[in-house]
Amino acid sequence: MNYCSNCGHPVHIGVPAGDDRNRYLCDHCGMIHYQNPKMVVGCIPEWEEKILLCRRSIEPRYGYWTLPAGYLENGETVADGARREAFEEARVRMAVMEPYALFNLAFVNQIYFMFRGPMTSPNVGAGDESLTVRLFTEDDIPWDDLAFTVMRETLTRYFRDRERGAFSFHMGDIAPLSKSFSGPDTA
Amino acid sequence: MNYCSNCGHPVHIGVPAGDDRNRYLCDHCGMIHYQNPKMVVGCIPEWEEKILLCRRSIEPRYGYWTLPAGYLENGETVADGARREAFEEARVRMAVMEPYALFNLAFVNQIYFMFRGPMTSPNVGAGDESLTVRLFTEDDIPWDDLAFTVMRETLTRYFRDRERGAFSFHMGDIAPLSKSFSGPDTA
Numbered sequence A, B: 001m002n003y004c005s006n007c008g009h010p011v012h013i014g015v016p017a018g019d020d021r022n023r024y025l026c027d028h029c030g031m032i033h034y035q036n037p038k039m040v041v042g043c044i045p046e047w048e049e050k051i052l053l054c055r056r057s058i059e060p061r062y063g064y065w066t067l068p069a070g071y072l073e074n075g076e077t078v079a080d081g082a083r084r085e086a087f088e089e090a091r092v093r094m095a096v097m098e099p100y101a102l103f104n105l106a107f108v109n110q111i112y113f114m115f116r117g118p119m120t121s122p123n124v125g126a127g128d129e130s131l132t133v134r135l136f137t138e139d140d141i142p143w144d145d146l147a148f149t150v151m152r153e154t155l156t157r158y159f160r161d162r163e164r165g166a167f168s169f170h171m172g173d174i175a176p177l178s179k180s181f182s183g184p185d186t187a
Helices: A078-090 A149-164 B080-092 B151-165
Strands: A013-014 A023-025 A037-045 A049-055 A068-071 A098-105 A110-119 A128-136 A170-173 B010-013 B021-025 B038-045 B050-057 B070-073 B098-105 B110-118 B128-135 B170-173
Touching: A037 A078, A037 A149, A049 A078, A068 A078, A068 B170, A078 A110, A078 A128, A078 B098, A098 A149, A098 B080, A098 B170, A110 A149, A149 A170, B038 B151, B070 B080, B080 B110, B080 B128, B098 B151, B110 B151, B151 B170
Parallel strands: A037 A110, A098 A170, B038 B110, B098 B170
Antiparallel strands: A013 A023, A037 A049, A037 A068, A049 A128, A098 A110, B010 B021, B038 B050, B038 B070, B050 B128, B098 B110
C-alpha cells in the first residue's frame, strides 16, 4: 500500500493512538487502513468411497492436485463460498455439508475453513482453474503431488477419522514449508 | 475506495476479465482490488458455573454486554486472536480453549469464530474497551442488554449444550435486525 484509497495522498506506516500495531495511516484525511487475514473456504466432495480432487490449471502449483477451495467473497456465508468453489472448479453440487476443519496459515494471513459431505451426483467436470477433476479412493490419493500442505493435512485427518468411524471438527496450524513438499508424514 | 492504493490514481468499479463480480479496478497500473470478509474471533470465558461478559465502553452498543471478541489481526491464529481479545477487554488469561461456533454475518461481511474454555484465574479487570467486566450465572445473564445478536446466539447455544451435558461445534447465520433488540427468543 502506497496511497490512501480514500483521498489518494501517500500513506505512511505508524501506530495509531490507542493501538499497538503498525497500520497504514493517511495524514491528509486521517484514515487508518487496517489489513486483516482472508478466509479460504473449501470442501471434501465425497461419492461413495471416493473423494474428488482437482488438478490445477493455474499457478501456483500448476499441475498439482487440490481440494476445491478459494477466497470467501463479501456477502457470502462460509458454506455458500465452499459450494461456489466446488462448482466453479469441479462442476460439483454439494449436498449437506458438515464443518470439518479450520487451519491457520498465519504466515500468509490466511484461514482455511473446510467442509466435508456428499456430492449430489458423480457427474463432475473441470472448471476454468482445473486441468481435470477425478474421484480417488484412499489408496489412489496422489500424496506426493498434492498442491498444498493444508490439503494434505485435511486429507490425512479425513482418512484417519473415516478409519475410526467418526468425524470430529479439527483445528491446526500450517507452518511455512522449509523444504520441498514430500508427503503426508512431514511438516 | 476512491483511489488505487498502489499508484494513487482514481479507481472505478467493473468486472475483471475471467471474473464474475464487480471489483475496484485501476486502469493506470492495472491492479484489481479485492475486498473480502473479515474474521472476528472471541471466546466464552468460564469460571466454575459462571461465564464472563464485558460491558462495552465504546460504540456501537455502548453500555451493553458482550463476550470478548474482536478483529483477527494479520499474523495471528484464530486462537491467538481470541486470547488476545480476552486479555485486552477483560484482562482474562484463557486456559485450554475448544472451538465452539462459527456465525456468518454476511450482511456486514463478517465471520465470527468463537471458542469456549476455562479462565486460568477468576481475577479479571476492565480493559480499555470495557466499562466493567463480570462473571454471570446462567440465571443472571442480561439477555435484554446484550450488545449483539451473535452473542445472544452464542450464549443460547452454550447454555443449551451445557444443560444436555455435551458441547458440539455450531454453525449459524445471523440476519440483520429488523427491529430493536429484544431478547433471546427473537431473530
